[in-house]
Amino acid sequence: MEEAGKEEFLRFANVKKTYDQKTLVVKDFSLDVKQGEFVTLLGPSGSGKTTVLMMLAGFENVTSGSITINGAPMTTTAPYKRNIGMVFQNYALFPHLTVAQNLAYPLTVRKLPKAVINEKVAQYLKLIELSHFGDRHPGQLSGGQRQRVALARALIFEPTLVLMDEPLGALDKKLREQMQFEITRLHQRLGFTVIYVTHDQVEALTMSSRIAVFNEGVVQQYASPDDLYERPANAFVANFIGENNLIPAAISGGAGTGFVAASMQCGTAIQARNGNCGARDTQSIISIRPEKLAIKTEGQAFDNQVSAKFITRHYVGDFIRYYFQLSDGSNVTVKTLNDTKAPDFTEGQTTVLAWMTSDCFAFSTHSSPVQGEQP
């Protein structure tokens, strides 16, 4: 769907990359990004995310395909004229320069007048709440403060496009969350376009307008965070975004538009949403999120149910995680809120797990990559 008033800004078209002329580390990468979007490339280590950023920055050649900004190929603009800001996990600040001198650097190389530079440096120090730290050296700052300076240095020359490659990877959880907040706040205030790389799905979900889920050099799905979570395109995405129980089943037939009937390996007949699964008699993977599975009690109505053996339960504070096993040996996790109704069982006790068909997908056993709907 076209977002009102936002033009297509950056476009990757069928980009391929090989380093050794044998294996493609980026297989066929196409992606459209609108001006002002916050797009995240999310995928496991080695899936080709950094390679995509390096090609965009002009540090690596594209083997085939094209990258265009406002319709013009990247390669027609010299790297220093591309007006791209960059923040990397270990993007070192100049240790011999003060914080203020580090921030001034991109403006000095662009030959801005001294008065303008001083004004901008003060403005950006304030923006990252380090106004009193301008005279310090990077070595006198905490990790989080250093990363804020690196962020300000990437933004101070007002780039239209900012690339961030796992910029928070070296920070501990609390600082990381604080920086996620800082980055999204700056993005909203300043309106630049971000291509952000991470392997952390929570980070991707909280920060992005759209996420491209990457695996083995191929985009598995490109969609908004809630679409990825609510409507995963295949079993890889279902398992990578959040948590899912993946249970083997065989498709037994249709069950109305968009739905299928299936027989779980334990023999239980169920219905599920058709997530690009195969036809009748093909093997499939049923996916149900742990929070969508209920431990059935009297008087509740569900579409599907299966009997399960209790293994153990873990207390996690605000919720309780239960481990069950189905009769075919499949392990199943159930997450319930920790309230007075949370039941307890003895090991080996049999109970009934239940869920709604709308919360359950049948996927193909071959993760079939689906490029999300392009605008």
Ligand code: ADP
């Ligand atoms: P990610 O950032 O998702 O972890 P990368 O883009 O760094 O993935 O790497 C993708 C693949 O390309 C990996 O198999 C990696 O070993 C390989 N690779 C990355 N950079 C180079 C390089 N400069 N030369 C050769 N192979 C590389």
Ligand code: MG
């Ligand atoms: Mg990387």
